[in-house]
Amino acid sequence: MVECKDIVLSQNEQIILDSLSLSVKEKEKIVLLGINGSGKSTLLKFLNGLIFSQQGEYRFKGELITANFLKKKENFVNFRKECSLLFQNIDAMLFSESVKKELLFSIELLGIQREEKEIDQVIKMLGLHDKLDSFPFMLSGGEKQKVALACVLLVNPELLLLDEPLSSLDHGVSKKLIDYIQSLESTSIISTHSLVLAPELGERAIVLKEGKIIYDGGVNSFVNNHELLHKAGFLHTHDAQDLGIWHSHKK
Amino acid sequence: MDRFSDFFISKVLLVILIATLIFTASSSSMMLFGILSVIAFLISKERFYVLKFTFFAVFIFSFFVAFINGIFIYYLTGHIDLTQQIIFVWRSFVLTYLTISFINRFGIVGVFGITKEIRLFIVLFLAKKELFIRILKESYEAAASRGMNTKSFSDTLRLIASLAVTLFHKALLLSKENNLALRSRGYYG
Numbered sequence: 211m212v213e214c215k216d217i218v219l220s221q222n223e224q225i226i227l228d229s230l231s232l233s234v235k236e237k238e239k240i241v242l243l244g245i246n247g248s249g250k251s252t253l254l255k256f257l258n259g260l261i262f263s264q265q266g267e268y269r270f271k272g273e274l275i276t277a278n279f280l281k282k283k284e285n286f287v288n289f290r291k292e293c294s295l296l297f298q299n300i301d302a303m304l305f306s307e308s309v310k311k312e313l314l315f316s317i318e319l320l321g322i323q324r325e326e327k328e329i330d331q332v333i334k335m336l337g338l339h340d341k342l343d344s345f346p347f348m349l350s351g352g353e354k355q356k357v358a359l360a361c362v363l364l365v366n367p368e369l370l371l372l373d374e375p376l377s378s379l380d381h382g383v384s385k386k387l388i389d390y391i392q393s394l395e396s397t398s399i400i401s402t403h404s405l406v407l408a409p410e411l412g413e414r415a416i417v418l419k420e421g422k423i424i425y426d427g428g429v430n431s432f433v434n435n436h437e438l439l440h441k442a443g444f445l446h447t448h449d450a451q452d453l454g455i456w457h458s459h460k461k
Numbered sequence: 462m463d464r465f466s467d468f469f470i471s472k473v474l475l476v477i478l479i480a481t482l483i484f485t486a487s488s489s490s491m492m493l494f495g496i497l498s499v500i501a502f503l504i505s506k507e508r509f510y511v512l513k514f515t516f517f518a519v520f521i522f523s524f525f526v527a528f529i530n531g532i533f534i535y536y537l538t539g540h541i542d543l544t545q546q547i548i549f550v551w552r553s554f555v556l557t558y559l560t561i562s563f564i565n566r567f568g569i570v571g572v573f574g575i576t577k578e579i580r581l582f583i584v585l586f587l588a589k590k591e592l593f594i595r596i597l598k599e600s601y602e603a604a605a606s607r608g609m610n611t612k613s614f615s616d617t618l619r620l621i622a623s624l625a626v627t628l629f630h631k632a633l634l635l636s637k638e639n640n641l642a643l644r645s646r647g648y649y650g
Binding site: 255258260261283286287290291294295297299301302303304305306307315316319320345346347348361365 | 580581584585587588591592635638639641642643644645646647648649
């Protein structure tokens with residue numbers, strides 16, 4: 211479904227994605243791991259056709275995704291229907307005067323048909339039923355995250371890109387969301403820096419460090435490998451002088 | 462067809478509103494003002510809220526203007542025509558009451574036929590205002606918590622100066638992200 215070959219993407223003369231190649235099959239559930247600034251958000255925006263690389267090529271379902279390709283309205287609408295992104299910065303994603311209108315924003319723009327039942331299911335899962343008439347910007351951080359998530363889930367794309375979707379959610383909603391994502395037919399790429407939640411979000415882990423893929427394989431193999439965790443920056447070691455020993459621990 | 466009929470209805474409503482306002486503005490009939498006030502009351506969706514809002518927003522202000530006006534007229538002519546002053550207050554009240562009731566019933570979009578782009582601009586403006594007020598409030602609290610003397614004018618001024626730069630950068634970054642998110646969510650325009 212997704213084929214990236216030798217992608218080099220730089221911003222402000224700084225290389226963000228460096229010779230990155232990856233391929234994703236249909237219905238795969240991928241967890242994108244990496245410490246802050248490793249390039250996770252940039253990669254997701256790139257896969258969503260919002261920013262473009264200086265080198266390499268990106269194919270989505272065989273189609274080469276370029277700025278020119280997305281300039282054509284038909285291509286733009288079809289691609290947006292099939293590939294949807296939840297931004298890490300939720301405030302940037304909200305554009306409507308009520309939660310209800312926010313939920314219908316993409317559906318109406320892209321001409322997607324959704325049954326009332328499907329919309330109700332997502333609203334109920336995220337507990338938004340009593341917030342439908344609220345101004346999205348007046349909601350708390352967690353509630354805004356739920357609204358933005360609902361907006362993306364209602365598009366029901368073939369490729370679901372979620373950037374830190376659980377960062378502001380409480381345990382109960384996180385669990386429901388994980389179950390919901392697992393039940394979807396869509397391919398998903400979910401970024402997180404939580405090693406605890408990673409095994410629940412997917413089977414395959416892609417780990418980034420300084421814009422490069424340093425691991426591509428099973429999630430459990432990664433989170434249980436001390437050396438790999440250390441290489442990716444998830445573990446640190448320091449001298450505990452009082453005890454006179456070196457130790458390392460999970461972040 | 463739906464979009465066309467919405468557009469057509471909004472234009473008709475706007476013509477009706479403007480015609481009524483012009484007619485009211487050129488009249489001095491107390492009876493007409495009374496009838497129009499009753500119509501405005503019946504049109505508005507949240508009747509008592511709109512009435513209360515208009516009363517406080519306009520009646521008191523107009524009353525104050527009429528009072529000042531009265532003093533000047535008395536100074537110039539030596540007498541006050543009270544009816545003239547009452548008509549002035551009544552008229553400004555009716556003009557505002559009618560406009561607000563129309564908007565309350567049909568919405569700004571309905572009356573003025575605002576396009577989707579202008580609506581988006583208004584929502585983004587309100588959203589940014591809300592966000593920046595929150596940032597300002599939190600920054601003020603954080604500065605106080607980090608030792609700023611909130612009663613000191615110079616400290617407050619210094620904080621405002623540094624926040625202006627921060628807010629400018631945040632606005633710039635947010636606008637870029639907004640643009641990407643709009644496209645990501647299917648906005649082609």
